[in-house]
Amino acid sequence: MPKQGFQPFMESPLHHFKLDAEAQARRADGRIWCNELPHLGYAVLRGDTAEAGFAQLVQQVTGLALPLQAGAVSQGPQGVLMWTSPDEWLLVSHRQRLADWTAQLDGGFAAQQLFAQTVDSSGGLTLAWLGGTEHITVLRHLGVYDFESIPLGHMVSTVLGKATVQVIRLDGDGVFVLFRRSFADYVWRLLRRAAQPYGFAVCQLEARGDHPLFAQLAAPRPSLILA
Amino acid sequence: MLVITCPYCQEAREEEEFSYAGEAYIARPAVPEEADDATWGDYVFHRKNPRGWHWEQWQHVAGCRKVFAVKRHTVTYEIAGSWTLADGKALYLKEQA
Amino acid sequence: MSGYRIHRPGERINRQKPVSFQFDNVQYKAFSGDTLASALLANGVRLIGRSFKYGRPRGIVGFGAEEPNALIQLETGAHTVPDLKATQVELYQGLLAGSTTGYPSLDFDLKGLLGKFGRFMPPGFYYKTFMEPVKAWPVYEKYIRKAAGYGHAPVLPDPESYDHLHHHIDVLVVGGGAAGLWAATLAGRAGLKTLLVDEQAEMGGWLLTERRSRIDGLSGMDWVSQRLAELASLPNVSVLPRTTAFALHDLNLVQAVELLQDHLPLTERNAALPRQRLHKIRAHQVILASGAIERPLVFGYNDVPGVMTAAAGHSYLNRYGVAVGREVLVQTQNDAAYEAALDLAQCGVKVMLADARQGGAAAWRQQALKSAGVELLLGHGIAKVLGDKSVSGAQLVKLDGRNNQVVGSGPRLSVDTVLSSGGLTSTVHLFCHNGGRPVWNQQQLSFVCPDEGRDNIACVGAITGRWELSEALGQTHAAVAALLLGHGRGSSGNAPSVASEEVAAPRAIFRLPDGKPEGHGAKAFVDYQNDVAAADIHTAIRENYRSIEHVKRYTALGFGTDQGKLSNINGFAIAAEALGKPIAEVGTTTYRPSYTPVTFGALAGPHVGETFDVRRYTAMHASHDARKAEYEVVGQWLRPWYFPKPGEDLHAAVNRECLATRNSVGVMDASTLGKIDVKGPDAREFLNRIYSNAWSKLDPGKCRYGLMLDENGMVMDDGVTACLADDHFHMTTTTGGAARVYSWLERWHQTEWPELKVRFTTTTDHWATVAVVGPDSRQVLQKLCTDIDFDKDAFKFMDGRSGTVAGLPARVFRISFSGELAYEINVDANYGRYMWEEVMKAGAAFNITPYGTETMHVLRAEKGFIIVGQDTDGSMSPNDLAMSWAVGMKKPFSFLGKRSLLRSHTAGDGRKQLVGLLPLDPKVVLAEGAQILSNTDDTVPAAMQGHVTSSYHSAFLGRSIAMAVLKDGSKREGDTVFVWAHGKSVPAQVVSSVFVDKEGVRQHA
Incomplete structure (x- = not known):
């Protein structure tokens, strides 16, 4: 494909806050630590669990078991797969890998004539990590859900302020807050405001091989993904 | 604020996650063209608006986006239960019978 | 000096931490742990305010949330808080407070003169007195407002969070x-x-x-x-x-x-x-x-500063080390107030106690009081308090043992303070x-x-x-x-043990009689804050108010910031007596939140300023900022409104943007349009049901404009939907309607047609959309993309293609909301700003001109394209909009709204229909929303024929144009109508709503 010298660049939904510039190394004090995990790949996965072959294909392509319980999250070294509705899941991984996965999945769905699909949402979503001793308290300031009760390895879709978000709790260290691009400015400002009493700081996020989402930070950021 | 159990998310959630979606189990005339103006008008405009138990639809807009049935008391706000539309319909029809 | 400090064991103030504060510009000293009220009392300050209606001098009555009188203004400027109860303000070093009443001053209040004629100010006084002439009310109001009311709201933004x-x-x-x-x-x-x-x-x-x-x-x-x-x-x-x-x-x-x-x-x-x-x-x-609050008894001039509840006198003594007076009369009908009398007496205060009961309290209490030197007056009640700005004494009467009647005169006591207890509430x-x-x-x-x-x-x-x-x-x-x-849990431990004591029953008395018919003796206040006296409740009942809720509203009983914590039961009891009913039957008024006042700041919480509401931004926002866009809020989105060049106002900018787009090429951020991915074997059938027009024959690679009707047959949304594959569609909705339409699709699918195999996924945020519009747009696209054939016959109007634009995978639709040759480029929004800048670069040679929503509105109005929600209002059918072409009445399934289009009302004459209007004076731009009349000499009230929905100056046509809905408009082309606004009626001619390129040559170019 001739690129005619084009040099595409990506900007994440929180790009304008220039978070990298203020990010500092995370310390063990009581601050609220927060940052965006930019440029991940997201795909909405739709399918019917009653159709033979659907769950198997998903497992086969992604290595992730299709979560069947409300709010359950399947985790693997290459990404996560979250239950969002009885016939809907959200797949999060590195952009390039996600593009490969969705191509394979859609190919497989078509070949097996399954009533299933993926919908690329990589441009429309982003993820912020929120940690520190009071990270659940910050959520309690903004949303009416009983955030303390989210089991590890679960996701809950609810409301923070006036925005719908998904809160993903994989470990006790912090939570991931998933939100839509156009709401990103609002959600970020809201988190920053609520965290103010505890000391809000942007932290550097480090790639961690044992973590399904932090692991994705290790891979080089793609300059261009051709879907 | 009500607390509503979403039968899909299988959890009681605060009302602000939901959007009210009107009276449940209103039958759309099978062949609208054969319905006279009065019948059609009744379907489009008339609602039970009871003082007491009411079968209604709620959509979990901030959650799974599913529409489901809730039986709610319009005076006490008590909620007798919530069901998937199909499960609720069986119960609803039994009550109507 | 009436009140003074006295050491009490266990007092809650810290004598080691003295603080100074100001009240009404006078400096005072007190201690950490004081409330403003205890500090003022300790400093001998009694006059705190003037009453609401009569301007009577008032002082502190209670010691907490029940306080009706001591409403103060705390601090100044941005930090000022009005109407706090001095009894609830914790003292701190440097606190500034002032009284909220008293005009022109606290010491001399004009309303005080009115108060002298108080018996001529019954409930409803202001309404009854200042009724006529109606026109004079603003003048009355100006002075009444100045004299009445309490504190003032802050005028500066609140600096606190x-x-x-x-x-x-x-x-x-x-x-x-x-x-x-x-x-x-x-x-x-x-x-x-x-x-x-x-x-x-x-x-x-x-x-x-x-x-x-x-x-x-x-x-x-x-x-x-x-x-x-x-x-x-x-x-x-x-x-x-x-x-x-x-x-x-x-x-x-x-x-x-x-x-x-x-x-x-x-x-x-x-x-x-x-x-x-x-x-x-x-x-x-x-x-x-939440306990109980002691209420006072109701007796003549019970509002003179220095009259308080017994619980208040007791609390100031034991909690704050403040004796509220040197010679104190305690008036009670129960045992509890004896405690206050005893503690005060033991501190050296001269105390007398009048008990409305002939037998008084339990014997052991009476004995304790006598031992402490308290004089007991059993079977006595206060007829009236003496003194003006401070208590100087009290006139007592002897009470009948059974009926609430006076049976003889009592002593006239010289005291500086009266504490009363009417029991607990x-x-x-x-x-x-x-x-x-x-x-x-x-x-x-x-x-x-x-x-x-x-x-x-x-x-x-x-x-x-x-x-x-x-x-x-x-x-x-x-x-x-x-x-x-x-809850399936046990309780550990025994109930705490407290010795029980003998208590004598209280006397059911609320209003102490003074031997005179109600209204003829000294005013006896029930509700201090609203100046409601016992006589006012009798008046209300005499004027035939029967329900306690009505009595409350007529007299204002319990309406103050104290919400009747002291006054309600006394008021209900007095009403019960006047009605000749038991109190239980009279009942209570309705208790509503809030228990005590709550600041708006606390209620708003984080939802102020930049987080007041959701502001949604597109991926290209930084580019618009860089080009100095002016914005408008559409739904929650912030959209560029216009892009002024230096010195340009809205009109100049929009004229330039319109002409550039019609003559060369313009570019607009169209990312805010709702986008929904619709996929499944039954997707086509679903579209047939949800849209009024037909979708069966739309081939992949083609787009179609769709009208969405509600079941009532009225237009609820519109947009272009592209067929990506036989079972896959890219639907667009209006910016404001995106969430509603998405929910609409889900609801119909889930509730009515669950058997259809189709799924909807919102992709609004995923796609960033750049609309390239104008005769040169093809050349701009050709510079950016080589793998799509842009030839006019290969890529026709209403076609869609996937290809590589500026090196990125993109969906390109040749659709137009301006009537021009136009393309919409959709890319992953993370590349949205990149794409915008690439389009700007490629268009530079054609003087590509970014434009905002205002130009978009003008361009579409020139073509007569509607905006749902502006030209429609939920009562417009496709017929009314002359859009029957978008209604497939022959489709097999009875699509949403179809049956309603056949209803007599929807199909009949006399409906308002969309028309174009050309003002006879081309320089006049009609007011949007202006009513349309048939004749120039119509006078109010005139028969309204419709209204203007959209109106602009068209630079391209060099004149004003407008769209309107007009009664039977489809048959009135050529008529002259009169558009009324701002006191003038302007003649305009009814024309087709398509003003530019009626044949559609430009968009097919």
């Missing part, structure tokens, strides 16, 4: 007195997640005042300390002081406001912390332990906020909460009418133990 906090807990205990502390202890010991809130800075409730009781052998406050230490050791228990539970809603949702920093000097407040925090608490179980407010009703207890003379509480609400202590500590704690223990058992 507020937040909200949500709780999900097992047990909420409201009230930190003995009962609440014990309830929290039991719940905490049982391992339940427990929260205890109390409005005061210190826990303890009445134990902070009352010092004689011993609980489990400990003094009251030692027992409180023991409880607090235990609660602090339990990780499942939180205790929040300075936190008022002010509302109880369905399913035990309680709202409470915590004053985090109000007690600190302004300079010591932490800017990172909120001033106040609103707690929203969901509790499986609420335990109300249970604080039932929260119990009643969502429908609970209190019950009248004739023994305790109060409306109380029933012992059994109600679903998941337990009531313990004085709220149930148990005034005696031993009974209150016994009942608390039993009630909480039962509740824990219900």
Whole structure:
């Protein structure tokens, strides 16, 4: 494909806050630590669990078991797969890998004539990590859900302020807050405001091989993904 | 604020996650063209608006986006239960019978 | 000097921390731990305000939330807070406060003159007196407003912040007195997640005042300390002081406001912390332990400064070390006030006690008082208080033992202070906020909460009418133990032991008689804050108000910021007497949130300023900022409105943008349009049902404009949908309608046609959309993309293609909302700004001109394209819009709204229909929303024919144009109508709503 010298660049939904510039190394004090995990790949996965072959294909392509319980999250070294509705899941991984996965999945769905699909949402979503001793308290300031009760390895879709978000709790260290691009400015400002009493700081996020989402930070950021 | 159990998310959630979606189990005339103006008008405009138990639809807009049935008391706000539309319909029809 | 300091063991002030403060520009000294009220009393300040209606001098009456008179203005400028109760303001170093009433001054109030003629100011006085002439009311009002009212709201932005906090807990205990502390202890010991809130800075409730009781052998406050230490050791228990539970809603949702920093000097407040925090608490179980408030008796001139409740006099003494007077008369009808008399007497105050009961209190109490040198006047009541700005004495009368009548004259006493007690009133407010009703207890003379509480609400202590500590704690223990058992938990420990004492029954008397018919003697106030006297309640009943709710509204009884905490029961009792009914039958008025006033700041919490509402931005926003766009809010989106060049106003910019787009090429950020991915074998069938037009024959690679109707046949949304594959569509919606349409699709699918195999996924945020518009747009696209053939016959109007634009995978649709040759490029939004900048670069040679929503509106109006919600209002059918071409009446399935289009009303004559209007004067731009008349000489009220929906100056046509809905408009082309706005009617000709390129040559170019 001739690129005619084009040099595409990506900007994440929180790009304008220039978070990298203020990010500092995370310390063990009581601050609220927060940052965006930019440029991940997201795909909405739709399918019917009653159709033979659907769950198997998903497992086969992604290595992730299709979560069947409300709010359950399947985790693997290459990404996560979250239950969002009885016939809907959200797949999060590195952009390039996600593009490969969705191509394979859609190919497989078509070949097996399954009533299933993926919908690329990589441009429309982003993820912020929120940690520190009071990270659940910050959520309690903004949303009416009983955030303390989210089991590890679960996701809950609810409301923070006036925005719908998904809160993903994989470990006790912090939570991931998933939100839509156009709401990103609002959600970020809201988190920053609520965290103010505890000391809000942007932290550097480090790639961690044992973590399904932090692991994705290790891979080089793609300059261009051709879907 | 009500607390509503979403039968899909299988959890009681605060009302602000939901959007009210009107009276449940209103039958759309099978062949609208054969319905006279009065019948059609009744379907489009008339609602039970009871003082007491009411079968209604709620959509979990901030959650799974599913529409489901809730039986709610319009005076006490008590909620007798919530069901998937199909499960609720069986119960609803039994009550109507 | 009336009030003065006196050392009391266990006082709650810190003599080691003196503070100074100002009231009405005078400097005073007091101590940390004082309230503003105790500090003022200690400094001998009695005159705090003027009354609302009569301008009568008023002083402090109570010591907490019940205070009706001492409303003060705290601090100045941006920090000012109006109408705080001095009894609830914690003193801090440098505090500035002032009175809120008194015009022209507190010492001399003009209304005071009115007050002298008080008997001529019955309820409804202002309405009755200033009725005529109607036109003069603004003049009256100006002076009445100046003279009346209380504090003033701040005019500067609030510099402090507020937040909200949500709780999900097992047990909420409201009230930190003995009962609440014990309830929290039991719940905490049982391992339940427990929260205890109390409005005061210190826990303890009445134990902070009352010092004689011993609980489990400990003094009251030692027992409180023991409880607090235990609660602090339990990780499942939180205790929040300075936190008022002010509302109880369905399913035990309680709202409470915590004053985090109000007690600190302004300079010591932490800017990172909120001033106040609103707690929203969901509790499986609420335990109300909110206690009771002592009410005063009603007697002549009971409002003279220096008349207080006995509980207030008692509390100022024991909590703050302030004796409220040197010669004090205590007037009571119950035993409890004897405690106040005793403590005061033991401090050297000269005390006399008048008891409305012939027999007085239990013998042991009478003995104790006599031993302390208190003179007892049994069977006596105050007829009137003497003094003007301060109490100087009281005239007593002898009371009949059974009927509330005077049987003889009594002594005239010289005293400087009067304390009165009419018994306790249970604080039932929260119990009643969502429908609970209190019950009248004739023994305790109060409306109380029933012992059994109600679903998941337990009531313990004085709220149930148990005034005696031993009974209150016994009942608390039993009630909480039962509740824990219900939760499958045991309770540990025994009920705290408190010795019980003999108590004589109170006398059912509320208004002390003075021997004169009501209204002829000295004014006897029931509600101080609203100047409601006993006679006013009689007047209301004489004027035939029967329901207590009506009496309340006519007299303003209980309407103040104190919400009748002192006055309600007295008012109900007086009304009951006037009506000749028992109090239980008269009932109470309705208790509504808030229990005490709550600041707007706390209610708004974080939803102010930049987080007031959601602001949605597109991926290209930074590019628009760089090009100095002016914005408008559309839905929650911030969209470029126009892009002014230096010196340009809106009109100049829009004219330039319109001409550039029609003559060369313009570019617009169209990312805000709703986008929904529709996929499945039945996708086509679903579209056929949800849209009014037909979708069966739309081939992949083609787009179609769709109209969405509601079941009533009226247009609810529109947009272009592209067919990507036989079972896959890219739907677009209006910007404002995106969420509604998405929900609409889901609802119809899930509720009506679940058998259709189709799924919807929102992709609004995923795609960033650049609209390239104008005759040169093809050349711009060709510079950016080589793998799509842009030839006019290869890529036709309403075609869609996938390809590589500026090196990125993109969906390109040749669609037009301007009537020009135009393309919309959709890319992953992370590349949105990149794409915008690439289009700008590629278009530079054609003077590509970014434009905003205003130009978009003009361009589409020139073509007669509607905007749903502007040219339609939910009552416009496709027919009314001359869009029958977009209605497939022959489709097999009866699509949404189809049947309604055949209803007589929808199909009949006389409906308003969309037309174009050309003002006869081409320079006149009609006002949007202006009404249309048939004749120029129509006078009000005229028959309205319709209204202007869209109106602009068209630079391309060099004249004004407008769209309108007009009665039978489709048949009125050529008519002249008159558009009325701003007092003028402007003639305009009815024309087709397509003003530019009727044949559509340009968009097909």
